[in-house]
Amino acid sequence: MSQQHYSLEDLRYLMARLRHPEHGCPWDIQQTYATIVPHTLEEAYEVADAIEREDWDHLEDELGDLLFQVIFYGQLGEEEQRFSLDSVVHNLVTKLIRRHPHVFPDGELRTPPGAIHLTEEEINANWEQIKQAERAGKKKAGILDDIPKSLPALIRADKLQKRASQVGFDWNDPLLVLDKIEEEIAELREAIEQGDQAAVLDEMGDLIFAQVNLARHLKVKAETALRSTNQKFERRFNYIESKVDSSGKAWDSYALDQLDQLWDEAKQKGL
Secondary structure (H helix, E strand, C coil), X not given: CCCCCCCHHHHHHHHHHHCCCCCCCHHHHHCCHHHHHHHHHHHHHHHHHHHHCCCHHHHHHHHHHHHHHHHHHHHHHHHCCCXXXXXXXXXXXXXXXXXXXXXXXXXXXXXXXXXXXXXXXXXXXXXXXHHHXXXXXXXXXXXXXXXXXXXXXXXXXHHHHHHHHCCCCCCCCHHHHHHHHHHHHHHHHHHHHHCCHHHHHHHHHHHHHHHHHHHHHCCCCHHHHHHHHHHHHHHHHHHHHHHHHHHCCCHHHCCHHHHHHHHHHHHHCCC
8 A cells, every 4th residue: 555645636636537438437437517416415414514523533534525526526627628626726716815805905815914804794794795796797697596496495595585685675673583483383373273284384484484584683503503403302312212221111101201301301411
């Protein structure tokens, strides 16, 4: 096994070898942009999972797997003469310089750092103004048109609401959003009572959308909050499961109030 320390250029060479039409890997040769997308999403979530679990030993590997996805797309772009990894990097650096005028005031990468100090709110406001100017310079499209439809629903809801707020279509008080949530709950109750499943689906979506809106107003990422709650539920349920297993009894021998008591024990233990 070689002890050579490989570089990014070595990774690009490896990718080209994998895609070689005669001597490459049959699986890699068959891939397209569309077929790689599921793998890209999976790798991104594995990076997020490693960070959330603070599994630093595996984070490096997961980041490598995610980087490989970018390299793969770059190779496809070069083969089809659409773009290259070099052009991807160039466009990215150009965009980031443009979006950070407080760091690169003259628009040049290598000039000495300046002394422009902005608050986080000012930086975010500038970022949004620059992005709006970028969108304005592109082909005319609707305000929401460039928000990817393939985003997870909670994240896309947040982006839709945020984009609409930039043109004044937004609540000005989070308490008003709470009122909207209560309104949606009442409408959901009515749909349930009527046994109208189509209406239940619609009202459930409205309720979740309103809750995402409240999270946004409270400066909480709905996706992050829900992932945290999922983990909390898993920890507490695992505690209940361990108690049931150690008792030697079957699950159906426990009444719900007994399971709830075990849930409260898990909460008291800080799980």
